[in-house]
Amino acid sequence: MGDWYRDFANSGVGSTLVEQLGLPRPAVLRRHEPGAPLLTGPAVVGTAGEGRLHETVIRVLEDAGVPVQPPAATDGERLGAVLLDATGVTSPADLAAVHEFLAPALRRLGPSGRVLVLAGPPSDAGSPAQAAARQALEGLVRSVAKELRNGATANLLVVPAGAEAAVPGPVRFFLSGRSAYVDGQVVPLTATDVPAGEDAERPLAGKVAVVTGAARGIGASIARVMARDGASVVGVDVPAAGQSLAEVANEIGGTAFQLDITAPDAAQRLIAHLRERHGGVDIVVHNAGITRDKLLVNMDAARWNPVMAVNLQAQLDTTQALLDADGLLRTGARVVCVSSQSGIAGNRGQTNYAASKAGVIGMVRAWAPAFAERGATINAVAPGFIVTEMTATMPFGTREVGSRINSLQQGGLPVDVAETIAWLSQPSAAGVNGQVVRVCGQSFLGA
Numbered sequence: 001m002g003d004w005y006r007d008f009a010n011s012g013v014g015s016t017l018v019e020q021l022g023l024p025r026p027a028v029l030r031r032h033e034p035g036a037p038l039l040t041g042p043a044v045v046g047t048a049g050e051g052r053l054h055e056t057v058i059r060v061l062e063d064a065g066v067p068v069q070p071p072a073a074t075d076g077e078r079l080g081a082v083l084l085d086a087t088g089v090t091s092p093a094d095l096a097a098v099h100e101f102l103a104p105a106l107r108r109l110g111p112s113g114r115v116l117v118l119a120g121p122p123s124d125a126g127s128p129a130q131a132a133a134r135q136a137l138e139g140l141v142r143s144v145a146k147e148l149r150n151g152a153t154a155n156l157l158v159v160p161a162g163a164e165a166a167v168p169g170p171v172r173f174f175l176s177g178r179s180a181y182v183d184g185q186v187v188p189l190t191a192t193d194v195p196a197g198e199d200a201e202r203p204l205a206g207k208v209a210v211v212t213g214a215a216r217g218i219g220a221s222i223a224r225v226m227a228r229d230g231a232s233v234v235g236v237d238v239p240a241a242g243q244s245l246a247e248v249a250n251e252i253g254g255t256a257f258q259l260d261i262t263a264p265d266a267a268q269r270l271i272a273h274l275r276e277r278h279g280g281v282d283i284v285v286h287n288a289g290i291t292r293d294k295l296l297v298n299m300d301a302a303r304w305n306p307v308m309a310v311n312l313q314a315q316l317d318t319t320q321a322l323l324d325a326d327g328l329l330r331t332g333a334r335v336v337c338v339s340s341q342s343g344i345a346g347n348r349g350q351t352n353y354a355a356s357k358a359g360v361i362g363m364v365r366a367w368a369p370a371f372a373e374r375g376a377t378i379n380a381v382a383p384g385f386i387v388t389e390m391t392a393t394m395p396f397g398t399r400e401v402g403s404r405i406n407s408l409q410q411g412g413l414p415v416d417v418a419e420t421i422a423w424l425s426q427p428s429a430a431g432v433n434g435q436v437v438r439v440c441g442q443s444f445l446g447a
């Protein structure tokens with residue numbers, strides 16, 4: 001299931017032809033490999049106004065062995081990343097410094113480079129002028145993401161006062177190859193305690209992770225990435241998928257638990273299994289999902305009900321049961337729910353699916369405060385066009401259009417969704433709670 005057009009556009013003959021015809025040239029994205037450096041080139045770090053995160057950002061880069069160059073360096077070396085601490089902007093006039101720093105730096109950004117801006121929340125601003133300047137950064141970053149080429153991405157972290165400790169984990173994610181298909185996103189952080197001493201290569205070491213729908217597709221990829229990052233994975237899927245589930249579990253040294261998550265006793269059976277085998281659980285990924293597409297006027301209950309049951313009600317019931325099960329959900333627990341771009345943009349023929357996926361977003365937002373009280377988090381990931389067996393069966397034209405209408409001009413891979421979910425499951429992602437992170441290459445749908 002490769003991307004024939006991307007491969008052609010990056011071949012000798014293809015790249016010349018594509019350039020002559022003025023066609024898009026989707027890049028081969030830099031994806032995380034164990035042991036890979038955080039960046040492939042040096043970084044520059046700028047500030048606009050009196051920023052408060054400059055030192056924090058420099059420390060993350062130095063700890064990862066990334067050389068930091070002064071913004072005015074002119075040796076011509078391609079940059080791995082351009083970071084801007086814009087927490088000091090107080091009015092639109094300060095944005096001139098943002099432009100002044102970014103314009104020359106972006107000219108030097110290398111392939112799959114990263115632009116990361118850190119700003120204060122507009123809602124906490126001291127004046128309308130400051131709120132305007134902070135909000136302006138959102139428009140700027142989303143536009144920069146659309147201007148970048150060669151697999152480079154731009155994202156914005158919104159950091160309220162007091163949330164400084166929550167910054168390093170998200171900065172590492174957005175600079176790394178783990179965020180290859182996350183582009184044009186705005187991620188607000190909250191102030192919280194962040195455990196120290198995470199192993200960069202095995203950040204989930206010692207954690208027990210449940211992944212539903214793990215027999216194939218995105219779920220199998222999540223299970224693999226979680227295991228690679230050190231977690232003991234309990235893969236869950238329907239009995240009919242038992243064979244493939246067992247294969248995935250064996251491959252990653254995890255265990256398989258056959259369960260229809262919509263069964264009336266599903267949550268209690270899962271809880272009993274986790275208590276008996278593992279004594280508790282640290283990470284729960286609600287990934288299992290189904291589609292039963294039809295225009296609303298032609299949709300019967302046989303299409304509406306199962307989609308709601310699998311995609312939304314099971315996530316609600318299981319999460320509530322886990323919260324109620326005394327001591328089962330361990331301190332620092334992470335729940336990650338798979339939503340969809342359809343739940344944000346809507347999609348013709350998918351009223352049931354889009355409703356269920358939008359419901360997931362409402363659910364994580366509503367539950368975030370209760371999770372924060374336990375030192376835990378709950379977030380959603382909304383994939384865009386992901387190249388899977390499902391999308392491979394789409395008509396050629398629909399598939400081509402669907403996969404190209406984003407800033408990276410290509411579909412994402414299951415591993416891109418898996419990497420984002422694994423990141424949200426890390427201890428150092430403690431400051432991300434109640435958020436929706438899109439893994440869509442900055443899709444133009446629902447933006």
Ligand SMILES: NC(=O)c1ccc[n+]([C@@H]2O[C@H](COP(=O)([O-])OP(=O)(O)OC[C@H]3O[C@@H](n4cnc5c(N)ncnc54)[C@H](O)[C@@H]3O)[C@@H](O)[C@H]2O)c1
Binds near residue numbers: 385390
């Ligand atoms: N593929 C995409 O482009 C895309 C885009 C956006 C969102 N998503 C979401 O990502 C998730 C995974 O999608 P996928 O493409 O890998 O789908 P998939 O159909 O390949 O895999 C889904 C898995 O869930 C399992 N499952 C279904 N009902 C279940 C139940 N009642 N109990 C237990 N397991 C059950 C299936 O057996 C299957 O193994 C879904 O929630 C989907 O809605 C996918």
